[in-house]
Amino acid sequence: MNVMDWIQMEAKWRRRWDEMRQFESNPDGRKKFFVTVAYPYPNSPQHIGHGRTYTLADVHARFMRMRGYNVLFPMGFHYTGTPILGMARRVQENDKGIIDAFRTIYKVPDKAIREFAEPVKIADYFHREIKSGMIEMGYSIDWRREFTTIDPFYNKFIEWQFRKLREGGLVVQGTHPVGWCPKDQNPVSQHDTLGDVEPSFTEYVVIKFRLGDRILPTATLRPETIFGVTNIWINPAVTYEVVRVDGEEWIVSPQCATKLAFLNKKVERTGKITGLELVGKTVHIPQRHGEIPILPADFVSSDNGTGVVMSVPAHAPFDYQALEDLKKDGISYPGLPPLSEVRPIPIIETAGYGEIPARDVIARLGIENQRSPKLEEATKELYSKEFYGGRLKQNTDRFAGRSVAEAKEEVKKWILDSGDADILYELNENPVRCRCGTECVVKLLDNQWFLDYSNPQWKKNVHSWINEMKILPEEIRNEFDHVVDWLKERACARQHGLGTNLPWDKNWIIESLSDSVIYMAYYTISKFANSGDITASSITDSFFDYIFLEKGDAQTVSSESKIPPEILDLMKKEFQYYYPVNARHSGRDLVPNHLTFFIFNHVAIFPKKYWPEGIVVNGSVLMDGKKMSKSMGNIIPLRDAIRSHGADPIRLAILISAELLQDADFNQEAVHGIRTKLESMMEESSRFKSEKVGSLEQEDRWIVSRLQQLIDRVTNSIQKMRLREALHHLLYEFDSDIQWYLRRSEAKGRHDHAGVLREVLSTRVSMLSPFAPYVSEEMWSRLGNPGLASQSAWPLPDTVKIDHLSIQSEALLRSALDDIRNIVKVTKISPKNITIYTAASWKAKAYQKILSRVLEGDINIGGMIKALIADRETEEIKKDPDFVKKMVNDILSEPEQERKSKASIGPVDETKILCELASLASAEYEVGIQIFSESDKDKYDPKNKARTARPYKPAILIE
């Protein structure tokens, strides 16, 4: 079957589903199940990786639908955010890079690209693209409820959400640092910078050393090392500026003066002073009340921090080395104190390092002077080791004995509170340039709005709800709790981007991770907006209060919102029917943010009965074992993949390669293998047309029994969302059962087994339907079933159909056959005669007695022998007491289930069962098979083998 046929086959069934509108869900008398997935951000086509979460959710939805639930699986599109804006701006500027990317990687037609100067056009284009892909993948989505986050009605909804949060005191205001272009007067994100640099920054603590009336500020990442400061470093070659900062007179590098201006400080340049002039003077250390000298060092850069550095030679490799260099150089500066007096002050104790850790690292790395590039590495190593493993020594005031990690924040707060410190932000990559060419800075934004995720009561409620939620896989629950603990205030609005304006301050736009946390509720009413029942402009908060919180009365709300009361009532009922969300599916990268916010916001806004019931988290998708990324060029757009493989093979390839939390590895071979497998299953389906099922023979009862076990296993696996496991059972493990069944019935020369097989295969196809919906429909119909596989009821295991006798019989046949094959292999003889001896009946009785004892937990062999000898039926045991031990071992080496199964059927007539061997073995060996019981008087037994026969382990003679 070629790909075109596949695609047409899939299209055929898609049309059928469409005609039947079977994925459109409306409230009815059934129990509901509400599945949602994080909606996509349409700034590029979706690739295989995106497909994973959606496919998992779709399988979940289809499974629950077949289980009889009224399943709602909707989809929306998240237009909110800044990246699309950046892309649009680049198109406006005719940026070749992005236009080429659209053209060659995303295959966007030129005509469309020309419109991309307008951000919404980009979103609309990829929205359509992604939606088509979802439809082609066979996702069972109710598209009547689709929306985007810039729809006016949605904006109203988000405004309502934010007013609710604010009423609850959960929205607070504060300052917030951002990357900023001074020319554009705008925050910059990655997409706004030359070379797509993320404008990330680090917070430094500025410690103010006093030089007479002036202040010499130093920026540090390690405020706790203030206790180990021995001197100040200054670059003698730099001309510093004297600046009035909020009433104080600071000496800083010119670059620093510029930076300070963006950090909410009044900055006024009043003079200049060279580094050289400062060398040799002394400054006062805050908190420690001592005087230390200013020394020269050329590693000090005016670009970094304040251009002034506090020196902690015991713990900072740069400082240690600069001090050594200075001692070696012997260059004299006027007023310089004797350098021998400047000694490192160790303040941190860390396992694996001596008294002066900086010296140790420098020696180990063979660093010779302060221009050595290895100093960076040394600094990094020591910083991290001391941060995580270091402890402050006795000379650190009240912080003595604390770990560095703990003390860092406390020392920072301590100095800040005393007024001897300040905060400075420094871009990590210097310089970062805006697309306009201007060098970016860090700006402290005033009046930034935050969601106060640090609110203790809120946290407490979320914790207790997480405890009650159904979270899959279970391992991830801890992670949620942990995230809730460390979450603090989060900026929830920004100054540009698509989205909803903050209702009480229209200069701000609500940020994307904050306007996407309760939208699942919106799906229950978006249908009405889409069908024209609602005019967004007349919607007020009272409308949402009425629908979601049962506040107010229909008449008032109706007159305000201009929505007829009966429609209002329908909407409210719809919400109350579908809410809460039963399963929220998402990638694991969203655990620390979106998924946790999702719980937080539901807890804050809705009554408890509407809090989300479950979350399902999945890992990502690798491409041939490697992470997918644009730069690696190994991203496969989903629609391309569908065109070259068909949707079902892709669905299965993604699902089968890993369990939930693991990373799934997608590769061509896997998809190819699966397609071959599905094709052979389809062919198989055509072979077994419906046929009347006569009376069941043993192997029929066996395959039907196995089918019941399969149903049980697959159902259990899916309920735990262990879809890989379910598919393994369904696709591969059950195959060997079918092979055996065919072999058996063919060996017997049967022609009436198609009917049984058709029923078995139909049940299997039914179970395959959530995973591979298209081929399942095809197979379902080829097998001659009416209706659709996707509308068949999920099979229930019928324990009555489990026939232990046939299970054990078939197992006996198989193991006897294996034994024969084994013997032939080891002895390398070509068999002419095969003789089988089954155990004497007293052995079978003894076996059952031993079995029941073992099942009771008694494995005392001596006791068993006594009891068996005492019994007339089994007294023959005394001839071979060792036999008991062998049987106990046989029994013990089997799982509990098998033991019970054997006990339930009692002694079996092995001779009768093994008769079937003749037909089975003849295909392989062309020899006659004779079967005797050990107790037959006139048996053929030249080698005296018969006596070794045990129950379920016949003796075999091959000649």
Add this chain to the structure above:
RNA sequence: GCGGGAGUUGCCAAGCCUGGUCAAAGGCGCAGGGCUUAGGACCCUGUCUUUUAGGAGUUCGUGGGUUCAAAUCCCACCUCCCGCACCA
């Protein structure tokens, strides 16, 4: 450091939750055979050691423990990978 995940027979990778049918699925590689003008593709057989009777021995990161029985449960240790934010 905190949180999470992993270490299986030449490689990739199942099995572990729920102990026994586990010398341990499947794929790749390798060896032999078939098919073929040849190659490729495909099919069959083998692939820890040992064994001319279905067996025995030694294996699942390391070391202990529990158990009649441990890849699987418990404890300790070693190694590797991922996340730690205001970004969708």
